[in-house]
Amino acid sequence: MTQETVQETRSFQAEVSRLLDIVAHSRYSQKEICLRELISNASDACDRLRYAALTAPELTEGEANFRVVLTPVKSSRTLTIADNGIGMNRDELIENLGTIARSGTAAFMKELTGDSGKDVSLIGQFGVGFYSAFMVADRVEVLSRKAGESEGWRWVSDGQGTFTVEPAANVPRGARIALHIREGEDEYLEPSRLSRIVKTYSDHIGLPIVLADGSKEETVNTASALWTRPRAEITDEQYKEFYHHAAHSFDEPWLTLHAKAEGVLEYTYLLFVPSQKPFDLFDPERKARVKLYVRRVFITDEATELLPGYLRFLKGIVDSEDLPLNISREMLQSNPMVGRMRQQLTRRVLSELGKKASEAPEEYTKFWDNFGAVLKEGLYEDREQRDSLLELARFRSTTRDGFVSLDDYVAAMRPGQDAIYTITGDNLDFLRKSPQLEGFRARGVEVLLLTDPIDEFWLPAIGTYKEKPFKSATRGGVDLSKIEAPDGEKKPDEKPEPPAKLASLIAIFKLALGEAVKDVRSSERLTDSAVCLVSDEGDMDMHLERLLKQHRQLDTAAKRILEINPQHRLIERLAASVGDTGTSEQLSEFAWLLLDQARILEGEQLPDPAAFARRLAALLERGLPAAA
Secondary structure (H helix, E strand, O other): OOOOOOOEEEEOOHHHHHHHHHHHOOOOOOOOHHHHHHHHHHHHHHHHHHHHHHHOHHHHOOOOOOOEEEEEEOOOOEEEEEEOOOOOOHHHHHHHHHOOOOOOHHHHHHHOOOOHHHHHHHHHHOOOHHHHHHHOEEEEEEEEEOOOOOOEEEEEEOOOOEEEEEEEOOOOOEEEEEEEEOOOOHHHHOHHHHHHHHHHHOOOOOOOEEEEEOOEEEEOOOOOOHHHOOHHHOOHHHHHHHHHHHHOOOOOEEEEEEEEEOOOOOEEEEEEEEOOOOOOOOOOOOOOOEEEEEOOEEEEOOOHHHOOHHHOOOEEEEEEOOOOOOOOHHHHOOOHHHHHHHHHHHHHHHHHHHHHHHHOHHHHHHHHHHHHHHHOHHHHHOOOOHHHHHHHOOEEEOOOOOOEOHHHHHHOOOOOOOOEEEEEOOOHHHHHOOHHHHHHHHOOOOEEEEOOOOHHHHHHHHOEEOOEEEEEOOEOOOOOOOOOOOOOOOOHHHOOOOOOOHHHHHHHHHHHHHHHOOEEEEOOOOOOOOEEEEEOOOOOOHHHHHHHHHOOOOOOOOOOEEEEOOOOHHHHHHHHOOOOOOOHHHHHHHHHHHHHHHHHHOOOOOOOHHHHHHHHHHHHHHHOOOOO
């Protein structure tokens, strides 16, 4: 494409248009964060070029001293943020500024409520801080030339749904973002105000931020990497603003870890646990969000090898003194020093989480609510840290409102109970009402309620905790008769006698249902419901089977056991009717109705809804008085 190419007008992606509309009409009180976001982006661009220049030094030819320059001009009502970093070409301007190419976009858009203050915070969390410029500007112009390329480009938009891109002559390397300041936002043209904003939000940036006021230039930040300073010299506010820079987030860090490792390996880490859940937390790529530096030189912001995937919620930096400056991202995968750093960092993070769980349990439950499902991935993947992760794990249960640890669960086990009972499913409320839990509830036995897909995989991988096996409450082999019931309640051996013809009723049900079930049995677990479905002892858990079928990883389904409650009034009456004239066919119909009822309770789709509707209508008709 040549310099004579005409100007292109393009539309923003629909999601971007909505963001811009929210930002433009925002009543957010801290609009100065737009400057923080743009300076942070400029710093990142310089970091990327510094890394690229390690192997291609010609990319920095002409200007190797990186910096960010702020230039307010009152006469034209413009504030320019310029950097001499990596820059962008035409395609990158269109992709980076016109679209949101990130997973989780749909979920993010659903979170937007119309509350402008909350929405702007969400926008920052989602990592599209460039658009915050439209909080103070009614037009934004970007001039950019990518390092190593000769052609410059101009991107312009008023945030109303479209932007233009065209070639531009005489553009220096990097990016120059000119904000055309709105009426009423004059403070962003005042040098003294800009200086205060930089000192508040961007003092930690490790390259000079220069304020150009006419012929005078002044560096207004400390311009030293925050993580290199002693902890005693860093305030909580400075840590918070560095987190905002490193994570491109608006929330506050829930936990800050800053230390220097010395010995065989020397490195510094400054890591943060967010207080809000990122929208791409469950992205299948499980990308890391920790930046790797080598002797203060940025290497990569996707250092997946530095931390395991189940710690991908961490944000921040690791700065190594030992790795070679020219290490490639591919070399990171096989470097033994990186492997040792990974082990040490993982142990330190889990140790700090353990301290938080012990010293501030209420705060820890908030962390677990956000990131517990991710941390549990380590139970399946990381044998070395499995014990530490089990101690950190928290669960909902049938007997408590909050979370319970495994140690708490074991300490509260009933006399005669020798297993940790669990039930898995998609919905917490649905699980609490499961008929399979009735017998456990009657005996005061706590059951852990597990609703994360990963629960289906780590449980069989671990098997036991402190010599107590995990057992599914939905399996047919569960024996509750040994467990002592709470004081004052009926003991298992005091149960009333089953109906006289129960065995005959079960035989009729088995004959009627045939291959539709694996077996029909009298239930020890049911107290209120008439029936339920359970898996046989060696078969796949029912919830796991549904998950695999949903993802088309399983074609066939195992047959289930239909358990019937011998003390339920309906079962008693059906058993009593065995042998009566004309009841055989009706009992067969009841068998199918009760099987379909059990399927509905399990949340399963009925294999023959029409047959269920026909049987139900016939039953209702028989129950009505004859027409006059």
